[in-house]
Amino acid sequence: MGVPAFFRWLSRKYPSIIVHCLEEKGKECNGVRVPVDTTKPNPNEVEFDNLYLDMNGIIHPCTHPEDKPAPKNEDEMMVAIFEYIDRLFNIVRPRRVLYMAIDGVAPRAKMNQQRSRRFRASKEGVELTDEKNRIREEIIQRGGYLPPEEIKERFDSNCITPGTEFMDNLAKCLRYYVADRLSNDPGWSNVTVFLSDASVPGEGEHKIMDFIRRQRGQPNHDPNTHHCLCGADADLIMLGLATHEPNFTIIREEFKPNKPRPCALCGQVGHEIKDCQGTAREKQGEHDEFAGSMPVSEQEFIFIRLCVLREYLARELTMASLPFPFDFERSIDDWVFMCFFVGNDFLPHLPSLEIREGAIDRLVNIYKDVVHKTGGYLTENGYVELERVELIMQAVGVAEDNIFKKRKEDDEGFKRRMKEKKKRMKMDQQRGPAYMTTGQFAPHALGRRDRPEAVQNARHQAFDMRMQSREQHNKDAAQSLKAMIRNGGNSSAGTSDSADNRGVKRKAEDSDSEPEPEDNVRLWEEGWKQRYYKTKFDVDVTDEDFRQKVVKSYVEGLCWVLRYYYQGCASWEWYFPFHYAPFASDFKDIKEMFTDFDMGTKPFKPLEQLMGVFPAASGNFLPETWRNLMSSPDSSIIDFYPDDFAIDLNGKKYAWQGVALLPFVDERRLRAALADVYPDLTPEEEKRNSLGSDVLFIGRSHPLFDFIHELYRAESLEGTEIPAELCHGIQGTLNLDDDPILPDKAVMSPIPMLRDISQNSSIGAKFKDPQYADGFVFKAVLLSGAKLPEKVLKPEDFERGNRGPWRPQLGFNPNRQQAHLDQSGFRALGHSQNRNHRGRGQYSNAAPPSSYQQGNYRPQHSGGQQSYQHSRQNSLLGAPPSFHQPQYPRQQQYGGGGHGWDRAMQSQQSAYQQNSSRGQGGAGPGGYQQRYDQRRDNWHDRRDNRGQQHQGYSSGRGYPPPPPSSRYNWN
Amino acid sequence: MAGERSGEDIVSDYLGQNPQLAQWVETLRGYCETRKQWLARREFILRNMEAFPTVEPGVPSSSLDRLLSLSTVWANHVFLGCSYPQAVMDKIKEMSEGIVVIDAPTHRTTMDGMKAKRSATTEADADSCVKKAKCGPNELDSRPAGRTATRPVGQKSGPPPQAPAEHQPFFNRLYKAVAWKLVSAGGFGPNLDHFEILRSCVESCKQTLSCVFVPLKDIAGLPTARTQKEGHVCEIRCQTVYMGTGYGRDESAAKAMASKEALKAFQGRKVTVKICRRRYKGRDVEDLMLLDEQPRSQGFPPALSYPFQDEQLEDGSS
Known part of the structure; x- marks a missing residue:
């Protein structure tokens, strides 16, 4: 979810949801790596059944890491991905299912965000290169030193989009990887592996949710399955809550803020590119022995326990004396819904709700106030009760004015404090301690080999120091006097006199404080609504129709998003067709604004989506005639591909937080234009453009193995249901794969540095989730038979006297043995x-x-x-x-x-x-x-x-x- | 008379006479288009229909899509601040001739504060008597939006690459003259009349100095603490080569300071003419600079004048 601050907010407010992972590292013995035996009990003292990997969260850091040198070629990237999965597998040790989902073609609502990301990436890349060249030139002119420019093809991260060759290769490599582990790693032998590659439509995490939802909906599902979902997006937390599974844990990399990043020019840490001086590299360690090693530790992982979050939420949301019975599960759904107001990938967030300003707390308070009047919950099974939502929105709308005023005050207070702090820091820096001992009294680092020596001739040393400091004082005084004379008492204006030290310093500092971007909307001043609509939408506030249109689209959006989380994609075509959100106070008479979505919409094909999200600069991933449509003046869709576009900071500070003002794609014209160039596709491209299927893999010792093997022998052409008892109650339809992985058929390695699997003992088949009738509604409830895990938080009525002191629980096991x-x-x-x-x-x-x-x-x-x-x-x-x-x-x-x-x-x-x-x-x-x-x-x-x-x-x-x-x- | 009426009125009159056309053209409106945007784009479409003879109202065709696409390109450029490849931009510029959009929004495309102002109508629209959008004084130099505006224009309008070599001999002579002059004046110091020294040396080499003065308050983009009411800044050049900038309470003080700054370069073992990049009116330009050998600890002060701005630059911006 596009709310980077959400996770931080959540983990500060509810700290006990986080549990640090214990990771058993592989040992090395005489240069031979001994792999970790993952059949052993999980050192985290918990056993997980299913591990789901949102692969895009793995692919990105493995292909273009920020904290280590980038892999040299595609093969190394693949190996890095394999190692990452191994690591996760070792930590989580799933016993039943490993589900790997790569982002496929996304719904239209998401495509706008993807488009904006890719256009920005391309634009930033160009700007960075420009800036690099400019500064490089400057530094070299000044006589600085820079390492020679690496001649290296930049990895275009835009290729991590369904339909590209890279994604196709990745899918092949992952098949090989799964076959290898199933054949050779005992920890995998009983695990059912699902691979949903980029040819299957849907975002990775939502494909996972669909799997869970559809398994939950069928009678053989084990209600006490322990799920573990890997990914860093904050919306995984929402998704996890939305499943209403009692045992749900999220694993993600620990977030370490302010990691040092090397300067893009000289490769040294400690400054940004614009401050690069081109000085010689500092020695790392006494003999430069740490050169080349980055001063970062390996990323560690944390678990986020949603059952603990549920405990916290139960405390916060439970309301007494309601006019209707309180149902905690329903109130969770409402909480999830309200989090969408603050931000999600599909809608811009409401201007008055800012997570850093405690927007969710505000919403929860309003919710608890209003829920007495609404007469019920805001949502049910992912369907929204609009008239109740209107009450909430109106309550937010009342506060809007004050929120904006307060925001301005806070902002100014913050700026003032920062300015003072900067001043203070500078003073400290310049002055240093008032008096420093020198010579043999000089401070020494402790623990060095040369032990402190006895002081000799202390009196003389003291005299020296005294004299030195006096001289220094004299010098300082003389210097400031000189400076005064030189500037004729006008020292603050020293624009030109570069010999004057003070003048120069002052100047440098002033240019340091970047000019604030002007904000024409001035939400804190009277008439903000008028100005907002005028500047952002270019309409007068009197244009009631237009405002209604925006609100209507936003209401549709809220319904779409909630449905997406609870029932799956309701419409592949719906999207929010504006760049900005309306105000909460504009949500009037919204009940009639939404009825239902069009049924039977279809996702784009992979190459069509590429045309929809790529800038012309990434056209090399497309066939030539397709690419021409992105740049030719005679193309009938040229308007989708601007060279450059405006970014509206929208009150934010950094470009990446701003709104990219990109035109929206007209689907009809896109399809019409592509109809002409479809015949130009090669068979290979046509294959990449087709929709694929999930694949299931198992090893020889899995109970389902013989069943599938038999299907291949019988060459059964129609889909076969999985017998529930063979696979932990997992259901679905199996189909024969066209190019299957079969036991005793060698699997060729797609990566030169890895061996072929000659002794393959795994089998794969196409898998289809259980199907439900149109209009089926997945119930957002706890399943019968689900056992809630033990409480972790200290009961609020815990009395010290009768039960002994409270012992906080720090891991999964409440009775852990301590050394x-x-x-x-x-x-x-x-x-x-x-x-x-x-x-x-x-x-x-x-x-x-x-x-x-x-x-x-x-x-x-x-x-x-x-x-x-x-x-x-x-x-x-x-x-x-x-x-x-x-x-x-x-x-x-x-x-x-x-x-x-x-x-x-x-x-x-x-x-x-x-x-x-x-x-x-x-x-x-x-x-x-x-x-x-x-x-x-x-x-x-x-x-x-x-x-x-x-x-x-x-x-x-x-x-x-x-x-x-x-x-x-x-x- | 017609000239005084806005294009909008003409269009609605025209559509009033062709109700069928009016009905059809209304179907082309985008859902999220504001009235203002739509009216402008409608005019664009109607005006250019003749150029696409295969477009027939009510019949979808690829030529209609092309017209629609170009109309959207134009609207995106005017209302959203997008820019497109040059060939496309040229085409819509031609097609949009005569269409007037009053009060089009402004957008910034890059983060270094570069304002990209698109004036809505084509600038060539000189014969139209329609009042144009109100423009601030600094918006008059309307540049094309987008990256084109931020690209250093140096390639086109900067000094020719052979310029440093051409100027170097003169400054070698000047270096000698200055060195002797300073020796006879008792060495470089604060108590000299720097301008006088510099002037006499330059004149002894058969050249003249050119000084540009700008009141401090006219320099845009200074931090607010710097914007003082009084004070002048002086920039000294010789043969278009930049020598120094100085600030003073009045023009002669500024000139003295600038000369002192210029003379500093002569304290090294030699002076060199180089092409360097520096700021000029908020843009990066390439300038001819006189430098000593010492590495500079900071950038150059922004230029106050720019002798290499030729017609090409003016052309490129309109």
């Missing part, structure tokens, strides 16, 4: 630590602890000292790693390499200290502080240098403080 170290173990540790206090002993060779285990810290149970050591011990001995706390510094401490252990300990301690000082422990802090002090006494003699502690502390401080989390409230 424990007794007194003697601790003594042994202390002993060895004492001996190696300079960090060069045996422990410095041990792998650094991979994480901090806040979770093991149990102050109430045992002495604080002891439990603290638990966590330390855990990480040190490489016992089963426990919970990762992403907020805490990880890389930084081990960056030095040599002194991992000592420093880690110190900063870990300080991390605790920091926490306790945040006062989140409730009753905790007092006691904890005390224990901490005790411990500090114990340690005093062990520490080789107390200063180190402070160092560790300050390195911890560089990270943003963790968001308030209920995790620390243990009472």
Whole structure:
């Protein structure tokens, strides 16, 4: 969903939905990689049945990664994709189903967004190259150094669109990959693999939803299937909730903000292209040994537990004394619906609802106010009750004026604060500390090999320092005096005098603050509605008809989107034909505005969709006569392909947030124009242009194997139902594949660097989801027999006295065993630590602890000292790693390499200290502080240098403080 | 009389006489088109029907689609700010001659603040007495929308590539003259009359200096803190080669500052004439610059004058 902030908002508000993944890494022994045995129980202490992969979330980072060098060619890309899937498979270890869905042709409603993305990508690419060339020239003229331009064909990420050769190859490679794993990896042997490639219409995640929905609708479905869906889009959360499956988990890469990106010109990290100076590369590490390695750790994964989110939502949405019975499942659907107001891929969001301003909370409050009047829920099974929605919209509309005013105030406050901060930072930077000791008193990094030497001739050194500082003062004074004289008291205007240091600095800084784009709409001023319609739609506010048209389309859009999430694509042709949304207050008399969608609409063919979403610059993915339609002045669809287009920032700051003002595609004219060039397709292209089918693969030991093998032997031509008992209750129709993967038939490797599978023992067949009659409505309810998972959140009525202290649950297993170290173990540790206090002993060779285990810290149970050591011990001995706390510094401490252990300990301690000082422990802090002090006494003699502690502390401080989390409230 | 009536009136009169045509043309309206956009596009279609003789009202055909496509290209260009390949743009420019759109919106196509203003009517529409859309003073230099506007126009209108080589000998001579002059004046310092030194040296080399003065308040695009009421900026060139820019409270102070700036380049071991890119009136242009060997820590101040702006540039922008 086009709401990048949604996930962040959600995870801050409902922190317990996130569980960090434990990943067992493959080991290496004498240079041979030992694969992970995925038949073993899942180290996350949960067993998943089905794993669904939204493949586009995998393909993009694997083909053009942002944090590592790009793969050199298509083969390497494929291998990267395979490895990524392996990794996910290893973490999730599905036991029944692996479903891989690649985006196929999307509904028209989505195509507009795709079109805008692809046109933008093309435009940005051109602009980046222009800028690169310009700056390169400038730098070289200035005598800077830049590495020679790499002559390399840029991977056009636009080829990740159904219908291109690349996608066709990908599908072939994935077939090979599946056959290989089914034949060779024991963890796969009982898994049913579905591959829905780009030739099957529908977006990846919606194909997955369709699968789940259609399996749920048939009687053999196991209501307690544990689903795990992989993908980073926020709308997966909505989709997961919309299934009403009780066990639904999403896995995604952990989001790490502000990852350093190398400059596109010189390849160094730390500045953007426009600030590139072309200076020589800094040495990485003492002997440049870290050159070429990027300072990033491997992406880790997190689980998002939707059952926990449901618990949170139950708390938030439950309403007493309603005029109708409260049904939690229905209120979830309403919540999902309201999230669409804030943003989705198919509609622009309402101008007054901005997720960063707490729009969802506002909506929920309004909802709870209004629901008494509406007399029922807003939605049912994905159908919208428009008159009730109107009440909500009107309530939002009343607040609209104030929202805009407040937005302006906040914005200005923010700008002011940023300006002050910048000023402050600059002052700090320029001035530095008032006084620095120098010479032998100069600050030294700790833990270096040359140990501190005895101070010699201290008095003379002190004298030197004194004199030096006085001289410095004199110099400064002289300089400022000179500057004053030179400018004749007019120093602020130093436009030209570049010898004048101050003038130059000032100038550079001013040009730094980019001019704000003007905002003609001024939503915060009287008459905003008029101006909005005038500037955005170019109509007068009096043009009631036009406004009605926009509202009507938006209402249709809301209905379409909700239906899409709950019932599947209602219309392949519907789309929102404007660039902007109306105001909430415009939603009047909307009940009559929507009846139903046209039935029987058909998706585009892949190449037709390519014509609909590609800019002319990406025309190389199309046959020549088709491509000509995108550029020839005589083409009857030339208006779809502007060279350049305007981007309206629409109150936002960055171009990528703005609205691309692209013309919409006229479907009739597109089809008419293509009718003429269809005969030009080669058979190969025609094949790519046809709609394909999902494919099912299984290995030899799967119960269904013989059944399918028999189908091939019998050459049965019609579709055959899967016997439900053979495949965990999964239903569907099987058809023979034209070019099937069959056991004992070698599978040729499409990638030169990988071997052919000579001993293939997998089989594949076409698969079709169970079909339902037209007009069938999938019920958005919990299935009978579904067991809700145990509650994770602390009950609100939890009393401390009678049930003991509350223990937060940190993983999937509420009764997880925690590693424990007794007194003697601790003594042994202390002993060895004492001996190696300079960090060069045996422990410095041990792998650094991979994480901090806040979770093991149990102050109430045992002495604080002891439990603290638990966590330390855990990480040190490489016992089963426990919970990762992403907020805490990880890389930084081990960056030095040599002194991992000592420093880690110190900063870990300080991390605790920091926490306790945040006062989140409730009753905790007092006691904890005390224990901490005790411990500090114990340690005093062990520490080789107390200063180190402070160092560790300050390195911890560089990270943003963790968001308030209920995790620390243990009472 | 007819000239004073808007094209819209003429069109509606025409359609009033041809009700069948009116009915048909109404079917071509897009669902999301505003009235204003539609009326403009309708006029475009009707005016160009004769040029597509195979178009018959009520009969779908590929030539009708081509006409519709071009009408949309034009409307997208005027109302959305899209631009198309040059051949297409030329074609719609020709086809749209005489159509007047009052008060067309403005859009920006690039992020560096470049305003791409499309004036709605074709600029060649000189004989029409219709009042044109109100244009601000800076919008008069109407440039074609889109990337064409942001592309450095240097290739066409900048200094010829051989210019640095042509100017270099003169500046070598000037370098020597300045060096001697400074020696006799006791070295470069703040207490010299810089302009006088520079002027006499240049004149001793049989050339003259040209100074351009611009009041500070007339320079657009300065940060607000910089926009002072008073003060002037001076730019010194010699033989079209840029030498320095300076600011002062009055013109002579600005000139002195600019000369001082120019003389700084002569402090190195030699001076070189180069073609460099710099800003001029919000655009990137290629300019002839006199430089010393030192690498520059920052960009150049924007140019105040641009001697290489020839007719070609003017042509390209209309």
